[in-house]
Amino acid sequence: MRTPYPTNQPKRILLVMQGSESWIGGVNFIKNIIFALSSLPADLKSLCEIHVLLSKELGQEHYKDIVSLVNKVHFREDSLNHPVFEQKFLRKIFHRISEFNLSLDAFVRSNNFDFVFPMLAPPNRATRYRSAVWIPDFQHKHLPQYFTKNEIDFRDTLFARYAKLAFQILLISQDGFKDFANLYPDSVSKCTTLPFRISPRHEWYLGNPDEVYRRYNLPEKFLLICNQFWQHKNHLLVFKALALQKELGNIIPVVCTGHLGDYRKPDYSDEILSTIAQLGIAEQVYLLGLTPREDQIALVRRSAGLIQPSLFEGWNTSVEEARIMGKHILLSDLAVHREQSPPDALFFKPDSVKDLSEKMQSFYKDLLPGPDLTRESKARESGAELARQFGIDFLSLATGFTVSKPDASKCFANEKEGVLVTR
Missing domain, CATH: 3.40.50.2000 (Glycogen Phosphorylase B;)
Structure with a gap:
């Protein structure tokens, strides 16, 4: 029997910023999730609180546009007592750290978060909160010539650990899912494939470029x-x-x-x-x-x-x-x-x-x-719909409840079935 959705208690979602200036795609991925969630109808947005954890080393120009869209920005340097999120550091100490990031766990528990994404080190025990890891791709399997042996070994070990221990695994394409299924066939039930979409921002279409x-x-x-x-x-x-x-x-x-x-x-x-x-x-x-x-x-x-x-x-x-x-x-x-x-x-x-x-x-x-304003207008409209669906799908991942959207004008919760529906 599915648990009724607690409509009077917003789910507290923690998004852990990814990327850097040398990998801006990671930054944009997390920002796109925030933009998509912010594009949802008001009744759906009220079902969650969005928090983001990032480093002060990330220039403000890369996150200033999401500050007003989240409930709170947390800085790693102030919130965690261990710099485990830095990937270079993680590579160096990978075989010396525990399978679960105790520092993040303490931060999550003390702030009563309900969902964390993405986890860098999956928990090896039951937790009261949900979490998911993210595997961007398996490039090292297709183009190994662009990786060192240590990098390949690191990814292989990390992804195998994800397959074994993660609660949920997010992949962003069917192409990536095929790679995962070939490598870890016993863990495919943990996977969700969720292609990200970009929310068209109103200010992007203003003025003359x-x-x-x-x-x-x-x-x-x-x-x-x-x-x-x-x-x-x-x-x-x-x-x-x-x-x-x-x-x-x-x-x-x-x-x-x-x-x-x-x-x-x-x-x-x-x-x-x-x-x-x-x-x-x-x-x-x-x-x-x-x-x-x-x-x-x-x-x-x-x-x-x-x-x-x-x-x-x-x-x-x-x-x-x-x-x-x-x-x-x-x-x-x-x-x-x-x-x-x-x-x-x-x-x-x-x-x-x-x-x-x-x-x-x-x-x-x-x-x-x-710009071609006619094409832009049509593309903006269809793109906004794709982004809203991306937000709904991510909300389903975060809450564990099926969210459907026949119509974005209103929403209600079917507590008997544990299904969120907008209509």
């Missing part, structure tokens, strides 16, 4: 890549395709946002710069580094289209950004990109300079600089 592209001294028409410069993001293929088109007399400007560096290959930024110079495309490639979020969104709007050339992804943020902005996107032909299935996508072989070059030329030729 021309001011931003002019401030960066960009050309009138350009294609945009929004990825940090990790090797598997495959920027080099794009640059070689640009050079091939230049030989044919076609100059295609490409703007790149994202942190210029790969911790797994410290000299990779030098390789990027030298490749651009050697190919003779420096005048058409614009490396902007890590831009403010509002600038990056404005550039998405102003671009003619996006390129997402990765060799591997768990679930790509720029694909979701293209979706909510109504942008055309040129995508590497990966199973997860097919799964994301953005409108107006053109796929290319991720290992073929020739295929990308030819498709980039036709892709670029047929597009105009943005």
Whole structure:
């Protein structure tokens, strides 16, 4: 018999911030959960309190837009007596720490949280609160050449521990679930597959993005890549395709946002710069580094289209950004990109300079600089609905109750069945 949902007691949810400036995708993942929950109808929002735990080392510019959307921001340095959340530290002491983070456990219990996500070390005993771990992807199984042996061993050990001990395991794609099922078939019942969506923010669609592209001294028409410069993001293929088109007399400007560096290959930024110079495309490639979020969104709007050339992804943020902005996107032909299935996508072989070059030329030729307000409006509406459903699905994960949404105007709780319904 299912337990009735205690409608008079909001569930206290603790979200543990992920990522850093070198992995902004982790930051955005947690923020997207917060945005999605904040987009829910008022009656559903009243069912939970949202708290976030983050480090003071994370620049305020990366979390200022969520402060007003959560009940409280907690800082690790003030709340925990052990820096176990730092992944570099965790790697160093992995075999010396217990299977459960006692410091976090004490913080959770003292603050009466009902759900914690994501746990970095799953509990090895029963707790009164719910929790879930997060496995972003299994890239180390598909592209081991980009990892050290220690990193591969660390991930294998950590994920095996998740499979054995975690209460719930969150995966963000069916592609990732297939990997998990192949590796840990006895633990698939613990898994929830929940592709994240981006909530269209009202302020993103205000004003004219021309001011931003002019401030960066960009050309009138350009294609945009929004990825940090990790090797598997495959920027080099794009640059070689640009050079091939230049030989044919076609100059295609490409703007790149994202942190210029790969911790797994410290000299990779030098390789990027030298490749651009050697190919003779420096005048058409614009490396902007890590831009403010509002600038990056404005550039998405102003671009003619996006390129997402990765060799591997768990679930790509720029694909979701293209979706909510109504942008055309040129995508590497990966199973997860097919799964994301953005409108107006053109796929290319991720290992073929020739295929990308030819498709980039036709892709670029047929597009105009943005924004296209009509397409944006439609994309914003459909994107908001996807984000609300993402919020509802996450709320189901956090509470353990099925949440359905025939209509977002009202909600009630069917306490006999333990099912939350909005209608």
